[in-house]
Amino acid sequence: MEHSGIGRLGNKHLILLILLTAIYSCKKDVEAPIVTTDTVVVEAPKDLYEFGFNLNDYVVKRDTIQSGDTFGKILERNNITYPQIYQISEKAKDSFDIAKLQLGKPYTLLCSNDSLQNPKCFIYQPNKEEYVVIDFQDSIKAYTSRKPIKYVEKEISGVITSNISEAMAKRGASVILAYKMSDVYAWTIDFSRLQVNDKFKVIYTEKYIDDSIYAGISNIKAAYFEHNKEPFYAFEYQTDSVLGLTEYFSDEAKNLRRAFLKAPVKFKGISSRFNLNRRIALYGNRVRPHKGTDFRASLNTPILATANGTVIESRKRGGNGNYVKIKHNATYTTQYLHMSKRKAKVGQFVKQGEIIGYVGMTGNTSGPHVCYRFWKNGQQVDPFKQKLPEAKPISDSLKTKFLEFIKPLKVQLDNIKLPLETIEKDTINTLFKDNKLITQVNKNGITNG
Structure with a gap:
């Protein structure tokens, strides 16, 4: 009877064959490459809204108004032509005076999100809360809003x-x-x-x-x-x-x-009081009545309405310079002289403590102050000597x-x-x-x- 090939190898050879087969099998297992599949998730950028616009749709350029900047110059620097600038300015002028850009105030340009980066919208911030939008990406429109x-x-x-x-x-x-x-x-x-x-x-x-x-x-x-x-x-x-x-x-x-504040401004001192018998050496020591109270304060310090009332005058005239006059009721009227800038307008109702202008040196004055004048029943009087109503x-x-x-x-x-x-x-x-x-x-x- 003829033996099989394995049988002819003998026991020793059989054991050796089994060991070699096992080693080879383990080696294959060790060297076998581990194949992994990584899934990459690309998230779309989250919408970022400001001023009512999705900023992800634009290239956003931020800056502040520099010395010499105008609305036209800012747009010209950003590749807007003069005919376009004129057209934008004309359309926007009824909603915002582009000549009133203030030094140091921030502005934002929203530009096309491409290689040209052409401006589509100009946003100006006169203060932290308000902003002015001049949008010219489709039709031209301008409006003021608040954050x-x-x-x-x-x-x-x-x-x-x-x-x-x-x-x-x-x-x-x-x-x-x-x-x-x-x-x-x-x-x-x-x-x-x-x-x-x-x-x-x-x-x-x-x-x-x-x-x-x-x-x-x-x-x-x-x-x-x-x-x-x-x-x-x-x-x-x-x-x-x-x-x-x-x-x-x-x-x-x-x-x-x-009913009335003690003073219309946070003042450093009173430089001149109400005095109908005041004499000035410069004018030959003649009597020149001073019918107001001069409160010294730093330039552009806010001037406040001392009581609720309606503005009856807001103008610049002679030695008074810029001034505002307020009628409070049938008895009392006040006036605030030498302002650098007037804020209140004729016909406006103002509340006690509301800013109506800023301390200046307009008219006849040698230094920044507000001359506060006080009328009672049509006569100018010293407010500090009045028993003011509660x-x-x-x-x-x-x-x-x-x-x-x-x-x-x-x-x-x-x-x-x-x-x-x-x-x-x-x-x-x-x-x-x-x-x-x-x-x-x-x-x-x-x-x-």
Whole structure:
């Protein structure tokens, strides 16, 4: 009987063959390439909207107005021809005066998303909130709009150790909030004579543009100030929805304001008071009455309407320079002279504290100031010697609504905790001299000047 080939190899050879086969098989397994398939996902860019446009559709060029820039020069630099510029300017002039581009203000060009990058739209931002669009990609149109504003409510509290600005700064708040607080309590508390351990709590609103860009303080909703251990509450309340008038009232519904502000500007000093017997050496020591009060202030400081009223004059004339005149009622009229620029227009209703112009040197003046003139029953008088009326009290019909409105705000104020900064009286030696606070160094090393 004939044996098979395997049988003839013998046991030893058979074992060797099996081992070689196994080794070869393992080697193949080790060296076999691992094939993987990667899936690449290409995401489309997310839409990015600003000024009402999807910026992904354009090449976006941003810059600021430089010295010598005009609307025409900016477009010319970006390959727009003069005939096109003229056509765009003519169409846009009824909506926006292109000659009013201000130095340093930002602008944006939206250009075609190709190699030519031809401008399709010009956007100018006169301030953080407003923007002017001149769109010429299809038909030419121009309009003014506002960026979306987010309002965020904030709370702050503090203890006076020196002044209100320093106390605010310690708590990380803007000095603007201190100014707004002093305006709220202008007729109630003298902020130049605050006492150590005076305390405050404020509920206020901040503005943010596009959810992230800080745009300042919108308003103070409610405040509490403890001055000389006496509490003063203040609550903002709208008294006229048609005119948008708001006032600040106490927790007992008493108006905190007077009909007139003490001054029309944040001033450095009074250079000349109302004086009907003033004599000037330059004019031979003759009597030349001064029927106004001159408030010294830096150039272009905002000038404020001292009371609600209607603008009856806004012009430039002779020694008065640029001025605005406001009729408040049948009894009182005010005038503001020497402005660098007028903002209020004839016929416009202005609210107390609203900006009507800016401090300048127009007309007969040797330095920047505003000459504030005050009429009572048609006669110019010294406003500092008048018993000025209180602001209009809240109406009986609104009083009940007001008291209900402030209930949750008062609870919120009362629940705001004060910082642990109260200075104990037995740790400081406080002296008062000429109505100025002087604090000496005590044994604990606490000072306050």
